[in-house]
Amino acid sequence: MSRAAPATTFAQRPGATLAPRAYEDVPYEEKLALWEEVKADPRFPDYLYGCYECGICVAACPSARFYDFSPRKIAQAAAREDVELIFEQMNDDVWNCSQCFSCDRCPRQNSPGGLITILREVAVRHGLASSQEALEGYGRVVYKIMTTGTQVSPDMLQPDAFPDWGPDVKEVSDQLDLWRRALPPETLHTTSTGWEVSEKTLLELYLIWHYSDVMDMIEEVDEGLHMIILDVMEETLEEAGYEI
Amino acid sequence: MGSDRLLVIGAGPAGLEAARLAASLGSQVLVVEKRDVAGGMPIHENYAALTHGFRDAGEAMSELISAATGHPNVELRTATEVTAVDGSVGDFSVTLSTGTGDETVDAGAIILATGFQHFDPGRETQQYGYYEFPDVITLADAEAMLKANNFVRPSTGEPPERVAFIQCVGSRDRQIGNEFCSKVCCGISSKQAIEVRQQVPDARVFIFYIDMRMYGYWENEIYWPAQEEYRVNYVKGIVTEILSKNGRLLVRGEDTTMGRPMEVPMDVVVLAVGMEPSLGTRKMAEMLGVATNKYGYIETPHGELDTVSTSVPGVFAVGAATGPADLDDSISSAGAAAAKAVALLRGAEVTV
Numbered sequence: 236m237s238r239a240a241p242a243t244t245f246a247q248r249p250g251a252t253l254a255p256r257a258y259e260d261v262p263y264e265e266k267l268a269l270w271e272e273v274k275a276d277p278r279f280p281d282y283l284y285g286c287y288e289c290g291i292c293v294a295a296c297p298s299a300r301f302y303d304f305s306p307r308k309i310a311q312a313a314a315r316e317d318v319e320l321i322f323e324q325m326n327d328d329v330w331n332c333s334q335c336f337s338c339d340r341c342p343r344q345n346s347p348g349g350l351i352t353i354l355r356e357v358a359v360r361h362g363l364a365s366s367q368e369a370l371e372g373y374g375r376v377v378y379k380i381m382t383t384g385t386q387v388s389p390d391m392l393q394p395d396a397f398p399d400w401g402p403d404v405k406e407v408s409d410q411l412d413l414w415r416r417a418l419p420p421e422t423l424h425t426t427s428t429g430w431e432v433s434e435k436t437l438l439e440l441y442l443i444w445h446y447s448d449v450m451d452m453i454e455e456v457d458e459g460l461h462m463i464i465l466d467v468m469e470e471t472l473e474e475a476g477y478e479i
Numbered sequence: 480m481g482s483d484r485l486l487v488i489g490a491g492p493a494g495l496e497a498a499r500l501a502a503s504l505g506s507q508v509l510v511v512e513k514r515d516v517a518g519g520m521p522i523h524e525n526y527a528a529l530t531h532g533f534r535d536a537g538e539a540m541s542e543l544i545s546a547a548t549g550h551p552n553v554e555l556r557t558a559t560e561v562t563a564v565d566g567s568v569g570d571f572s573v574t575l576s577t578g579t580g581d582e583t584v585d586a587g588a589i590i591l592a593t594g595f596q597h598f599d600p601g602r603e604t605q606q607y608g609y610y611e612f613p614d615v616i617t618l619a620d621a622e623a624m625l626k627a628n629n630f631v632r633p634s635t636g637e638p639p640e641r642v643a644f645i646q647c648v649g650s651r652d653r654q655i656g657n658e659f660c661s662k663v664c665c666g667i668s669s670k671q672a673i674e675v676r677q678q679v680p681d682a683r684v685f686i687f688y689i690d691m692r693m694y695g696y697w698e699n700e701i702y703w704p705a706q707e708e709y710r711v712n713y714v715k716g717i718v719t720e721i722l723s724k725n726g727r728l729l730v731r732g733e734d735t736t737m738g739r740p741m742e743v744p745m746d747v748v749v750l751a752v753g754m755e756p757s758l759g760t761r762k763m764a765e766m767l768g769v770a771t772n773k774y775g776y777i778e779t780p781h782g783e784l785d786t787v788s789t790s791v792p793g794v795f796a797v798g799a800a801t802g803p804a805d806l807d808d809s810i811s812s813a814g815a816a817a818a819k820a821v822a823l824l825r826g827a828e829v830t831v
Contacts, residue, residue, distance in 0.1 A: 307736070315714075343703075
């Protein structure tokens with residue numbers, strides 16, 4: 236069932252444009268500030284030129300086949316600087332994107348996926364409730380990536396965790412170490428991380444996450460997770476002589 | 480007894496160019512213009528900058544007028560109308576009338592450069608309130624304001640905060656009877672949108688369209704800069720009606736690509752009125768007996784490879800007298816007709 240599209244309102248504000256009715260309780264100035272932050276991102280000019288509203292990005296988008304999601308509308312709202320709609324998308328739409336960048340085939344050379352990257356970052360940076368919700372299920376993945384430098388680890392492969400992966404999962408997980416050692420590259424002979432990560436690499440990753448604003452973004456979304464990650468990192472960093 | 484004089488009816492861009500070229504090729508050319516001044520629509524309607532090169536219209540037309548009228552083989556008669564034509568190819572007899580009297584001249588060939596008029600947006604099914612709301616204007620009205628560097632809400636004299644262009648007014652409409660595309664309005668609206676943003680930088684500008692028809696280099700020279708540099712908002716969806724609300728205009732339509740109805744306030748609405756054959760084109764076609772199409776434009780019935788010969792031998796038609804045409808088209812067809820007419824006057828065989 237699709238819900239009825241909200242009518243574009245008679246916007247009283249001179250700066251307002253073709254505005255939907257969602258998030259009326261959020262002050263316009265707040266929405267505008269977020270949009271200004273998106274526009275100020277140094278990547279923005281390379282991600283948006285003008286939009287034909289042709290839909291080539293939607294046809295290429297895997298998410299659009301499964302969700303009520305349109306990369307066209309993201310580019311379109313940004314091209315029109317429709318502040319109200321952009322805020323709505325920042326809350327309700329950008330998390331449906333899988334960041335595969337199939338949409339980069341745009342004839343105007345826009346990158347709707349790139350715009351979404353920026354929109355997500357701004358949403359997270361400002362702790363929008365929707366971004367907290369969207370990232371809630373990813374705490375474990377974020378923890379893994381940020382502490383080990385690899386994403387899903389082989390030992391996460393448990394029959395009860397992923398029943399839809401079929402009956403072979405049990406056999407593989409019972410003999411995980413053996414299966415891993417059967418892989419030709421030695422760097423994959425790991426079970427608690429996706430592959431072997433050297434101490435030097437890990438140290439560099441920790442430093443990057445500290446000196447970019449990634450740690451601040453994590454704190455904004457999930458304070459508990461931030462604390463746990465910080466604990467792990469601090470030990471390694473202190474040993475290497477870094478004071479954070 | 481034949482005549483080797485070429486008669487050009489209409490001193491707009493196409494007529495002047497045809498006259499200039501035929502004169503350069505050695506023919507004697509008489510240009511008859513019913514208005515008091517030469518220059519056609521760009522002068523009569525106070526165009527600001529030409530589409531698509533943004534050249535000042537007054538300056539560009541002055542050059543063309545000087546080039547044509549400065550040629551010793553060209554005679555220009557303004558405030559003069561053609562009121563009767565007799566004879567046939569090689570030997571036309573043409574009656575010219577001024578306020579003070581008639582004169583008959585001979586001509587071997589005739590080029591009709593009688594052009595177009597803008598669609599009257601008060602006509603028939605249009606519900607845009609052109610004659611009701613002072614802030615609803617046409618492209619031609621906007622040109623005049625832009626030329627004066629004074630783009631304002633006519634009702635208040637203040638600069639507008641929000642400006643909308645509505646495309647295809649009087650074009651592509653079976654109910655009105657103009658089924659054709661007027662070809663130039665998308666480009667002119669986009670050009671004007673850029674000029675509005677230049678003159679009123681704080682204004683938001685919207686263009687409501689069915690299809691944007693930005694041929695060839697109009698795409699990258701007008702359309703893309705309008706969107707990318709001047710942040711003009713293009714919305715696919717044509718306005719159904721314009722109402723007045725709280726002292727502003729309320730435009731109602733569908734934001735088709737967003738899939739929702741829209742009602743948005745505007746300070747100025749510019750109607751992108753299309754082209755129709757001018758009264759002069761209709762009158763001359765009837766007087767000369769040249770075939771016209773159902774819209775009243777002069778037919779060039781010989782197909783794609785002869786765009787200027789009419790159904791009457793020795794009579795050629797150029798520019799927007801034959802259908803919607805931009806300046807590039809008008810100037811090109813004027814050149815083709817000048818060459819064909821001069822060849823004919825010299826007795827050369829010109830086959831299609």
